[in-house]
Amino acid sequence: MNTKIILSEEQIPRQWYNIIPDMPGPLHPVISPRTLQPAKPEEMLAIFPPAILQQEMSTERWIDIPDEVRDIYRLWRPSPLYRARRLEQALQTPAKIYYKYEGVSPAGSHKPNSAIPQAWYNKQAGIRRLATETGAGQWGSSLALACSMFGLECTVYMVKVSCQQKPYRKSMMELWGARVNPSPSEFTNAGRTILAHDPECQGSLGIAISEAVEDAATHADTNYALGSVLNHVCLHQTVIGLEAKEQFKVAGDYPDVVIACCGGGSNFAGLAFPFIADRAAGRKVRAMAVEPASCPTLTKGVYAFDYGDTAKMAPIAMMYTLGHDFMPPGIHAGGLRYHGESPLVSQLYHAGEIEAKSYKQNACFEGAILFSRSEGIVPAPESSHAVRAAIDEAMLAKEEGKERTILFGLSGHGQLDMGAYDAYLSGNLEDYEYPEAKIREALERLPKICL
Numbered sequence: 001m002n003t004k005i006i007l008s009e010e011q012i013p014r015q016w017y018n019i020i021p022d023m024p025g026p027l028h029p030v031i032s033p034r035t036l037q038p039a040k041p042e043e044m045l046a047i048f049p050p051a052i053l054q055q056e057m058s059t060e061r062w063i064d065i066p067d068e069v070r071d072i073y074r075l076w077r078p079s080p081l082y083r084a085r086r087l088e089q090a091l092q093t094p095a096k097i098y099y100k101y102e103g104v105s106p107a108g109s110h111k112p113n114s115a116i117p118q119a120w121y122n123k124q125a126g127i128r129r130l131a132t133e134t135g136a137g138q139w140g141s142s143l144a145l146a147c148s149m150f151g152l153e154c155t156v157y158m159v160k161v162s163c164q165q166k167p168y169r170k171s172m173m174e175l176w177g178a179r180v181n182p183s184p185s186e187f188t189n190a191g192r193t194i195l196a197h198d199p200e201c202q203g204s205l206g207i208a209i210s211e212a213v214e215d216a217a218t219h220a221d222t223n224y225a226l227g228s229v230l231n232h233v234c235l236h237q238t239v240i241g242l243e244a245k246e247q248f249k250v251a252g253d254y255p256d257v258v259i260a261c262c263g264g265g266s267n268f269a270g271l272a273f274p275f276i277a278d279r280a281a282g283r284k285v286r287a288m289a290v291e292p293a294s295c296p297t298l299t300k301g302v303y304a305f306d307y308g309d310t311a312k313m314a315p316i317a318m319m320y321t322l323g324h325d326f327m328p329p330g331i332h333a334g335g336l337r338y339h340g341e342s343p344l345v346s347q348l349y350h351a352g353e354i355e356a357k358s359y360k361q362n363a364c365f366e367g368a369i370l371f372s373r374s375e376g377i378v379p380a381p382e383s384s385h386a387v388r389a390a391i392d393e394a395m396l397a398k399e400e401g402k403e404r405t406i407l408f409g410l411s412g413h414g415q416l417d418m419g420a421y422d423a424y425l426s427g428n429l430e431d432y433e434y435p436e437a438k439i440r441e442a443l444e445r446l447p448k449i450c451l
């Protein structure tokens with residue numbers, strides 16, 4: 001059997017899979033941060049184009065991918081599905097391990113799968129500039145790429161600690177023509193307020209979102225684009241799982257468990273939702289979201305209405321949260337440092353439809369290095385969480401002496417994350433304890449919603 005299963009460009013999906021009609025119950029309304037009542041479409045139209053808003057609430061199971069988007073997807077899609085035989089051998093496991101590799105995109109992760117359609121729909125709506133935030137720099141570079149493809153300007157608020165850890169991500173965004181502001185910045189009220197209280201603030205995804213939303217809301221020619229969390233982003237990412245299902249048909253196999261790391265949830269959703277859909281036809285596939293122990297949104301958070309950002313400018317959603325002003329420790333998986341979680345992923349977790357697990361960063365890097373030494377590819381620190389969980393599933397299969405087919409998402413490569421690997425290899429990578437007191441404190445400030 002081949003090591004890589006590769007589909008033709010003709011097999012790039014023509015439609016995204018929308019899980020909304022297949023959810024275990026009705027969706028909770030999105031709440032306006034101004035009125036604390038269900039948000040009116042006009043409020044959302046100030047920062048999103050109509051086509052994106054339509055997708056956000058659509059109950060159509062299948063949504064067409066525009067030809068212009070598919071044409072750009074052709075640059076790297078379909079992405080390969082690998083059988084990790086060398087890792088299996090290293091682990092001496094009876095389990096079969098497969099991984100879907102999204103690091104082949106120009107930006108090096110799954111993020112362009114949504115950046116391209118978001119830029120396209122905004123261009124169609126006559127928007128001139130997009131504002132966004134970025135944690136690890138993966139989303140910012142993906143949106144910079146997408147904007148350069150469609151001739152849009154792009155402003156990225158990049159979490160300050162990530163700017164320092166990953167200067168070349170910033171260079172990449174600038175190469176694709178974006179303007180990058182380390183966040184918190186002096187360019188917005190949200191940034192200035194935070195800096196007035198804490199001039200040394202290292203930033204967080206929640207703060208950077210506040211800055212980008214404010215930028216979009218205060219400029220008529222500018223919209224906002226979010227790299228995860230929202231329903232339309234999860235929708236766009238389903239190309240990953242849809243392709244993987246076709247690739248499993250070629251392999252004559254099917255996963256018992258699908259594993260993906262989970263920041264805001266779109267990566268997990270993209271890989272897992274199309275498999276979860278198969279349960280209706282009797283498939284017993286498990287789905288596991290993996291997160292950092294220092295930012296344990298699903299495993300230690302509460303299911304409640306909360307703001308999407310620190311400055312309370314972004315809409316309020318029902319989700320697992322650690323509190324909108326929780327400041328996670330500066331771990332190297334910057335893309336997993338978000339206080340909240342996709343409402344769709346949250347609802348599935350609450351209903352017991354998916355599992356979640358958390359790991360400390362040293363355990364993840366240990367897994368990533370074992371993976372690199374057998375499979376070659378250097379995983380992004382975010383993806384290393386999925387690698388770790390897949391290795392543990394394979395070891396469990398060995399202990400139990402059972403066969404098992406494992407699929408995990410290798411959401412990106414880590415070639416611009418070598419500082420993190422250096423820290424691990426020199427024994428200087430800190431493991432943070434679960435910040436219980438900080439989370440308890442942040443949870444006291446959840447908004448009180450009476451509907």
Ligand SMILES: Cc1ncc(COP(=O)(O)O)c(C=O)c1O
Nearest residue numbers: 138228263264265266267335412
């Ligand atoms: C490589 C990589 N994997 C996974 C994630 C988490 O993605 P999501 O927010 O879609 O869960 C990120 C976020 O930046 C990332 O860069």
